[in-house]
Amino acid sequence: MANIEDVARLANVSIATVSRAFNNKPDVSEKTKARILEIARSIGYEPSVPARSLTKRKTNTLGLIVPDISNPFYGEVVRGIEDTCHNHNYNVILCNADNKRDKEFLYIDMLKNRWVDGIIFHSDYFTERHYEVFKGKKIPLVLAGRATKYDILYVAIDNFKAAYDATNYLISLGHERIGIIHGPLNGMEETVDSVDRFLGYKKALKDAGLKVYDELIKEANFKAKGGYKAAKMMLEGEIKPTAIFAISDMMAIGAINAVFDSGFKCPEDVSVIGFDNIDLCEVIRPPLTTIAQPMYQIGAVAAKLLVKIIGGEQVEQKSVLLDHELVVRKSCSRL
Structure with a gap:
């Protein structure tokens, strides 16, 4: 299996130069970059995605924490998030917390350690401890489907x-x-x-x-x-x-x-x-x-907002409220 040493030897450059070429560093000429990439393709070498992500501090991956994926409500929110992320070339790591607070905090640590670019969080209970933990992690965050009294962007209904x-x-x-x-x-x-x-x-x-x-x-x-x-x-x-x-x-x-x-x-x-x-x-x-509730739209809007924040765009609003609708069926009748 081809490795970075093979590319460096065939291109007659150092391993560091190969690495810098793959990370599109400006101190490597365009001609050298093109030659290195062509050699890599010809021998079937692909750079490590995690390694490149660590260098660039960007993984094109978002973390998503939900309390109970067996609840159909969360399934629709997740669909909206995943479809939107796919359209913006982001991957999603889905974490099901089983309505357990300790599990939520373990997932927050895990996602941070995996260098996700941001987190979409949906919990039945967003507490002061959640707020302090996210604040300490300094990672872009959007709440999907839950309002909060804390200074965090959320997408929900009235x-x-x-x-x-x-x-x-x-x-x-x-x-x-x-x-x-x-x-x-x-x-x-x-x-x-x-x-x-x-x-x-x-x-x-x-x-x-x-x-x-x-x-x-x-x-x-x-x-x-x-x-x-x-x-x-x-x-x-x-x-x-x-x-x-x-x-x-x-x-x-x-x-x-x-x-x-x-x-x-x-x-x-x-x-x-x-x-x-x-x-x-x-x-x-x-x-x-x-x-x-517009469940799919809640997920989609939350994902769009997080992608904007990660991309450096200013998002002025602190909340996005979507419309609800009364759907009349047969479980209610007039007295």
């Missing part, structure tokens, strides 16, 4: 307005006892999205002059099992909801199952609305009414 619209839709159908299944609202596991969606829900009820029932407010973990457990608790209480707003489709799917397992029907007895518009919404029974 979660407050989207939750307000979802709740208001249930109110327009005549519902007054509307429950919510939200994510963490305080402490280390707080998410800005969860808080904004919860506040949007409460504001819609307040604007309609409706009561916020503490018994109809439950926390879960964005998974179907969590949504099922939370809805079951609501339906077993003294004050039962006529409608449930789950702030993720997976939790909404769990809630629908809980409705049937509790001896009720959806939507005849209890309406359910979700959030995200994953593909499963169309195939479950009843098909799920939900807030559609």
Whole structure:
């Protein structure tokens, strides 16, 4: 197998000159570069990509960290990122953190050590520790699909307005006892999205002059099992909801199952609305009414912004908010 020593010997130059020619250094003449490259091609030698990347401090590789690739929401975001990166000649290293904070930090270190040019990060929980770690790494970063209170560029939707619209839709159908299944609202596991969606829900009820029932407010973990457990608790209480707003489709799917397992029907007895518009919404029974996030576009825009930053372009905005849409199906009905 040909190596750099063979190229140097045939070109009658030093190994250092061959290396500098491959890295397009200005102190090697164009004529010498062309001769070295032609010799390398003729004997089948290709320079080490990692070695060249270390020299140039650029790998044309981005790191992508997601919390749970089994969730269809993240799959669509990843597609948008990968397609966009491919169009800009970037490779993507995908890291699935399994919703584990320690695993996220291990991946951040690993990606930094591999000299990725930047990181797209999506976590259900972006904490002060995340902020400090990324700040210390000094690596270009964009958050995809999650808002943050920290000074970091993110691409998302207006979660407050989207939750307000979802709740208001249930109110327009005549519902007054509307429950919510939200994510963490305080402490280390707080998410800005969860808080904004919860506040949007409460504001819609307040604007309609409706009561916020503490018994109809439950926390879960964005998974179907969590949504099922939370809805079951609501339906077993003294004050039962006529409608449930789950702030993720997976939790909404769990809630629908809980409705049937509790001896009720959806939507005849209890309406359910979700959030995200994953593909499963169309195939479950009843098909799920939900807030559609532009998942693919979130990924694509995040990738475009990161490529711009890496290329030295100024990105003035601190956030990009994309449009959401209420998708009406058959899981909600009028009282």
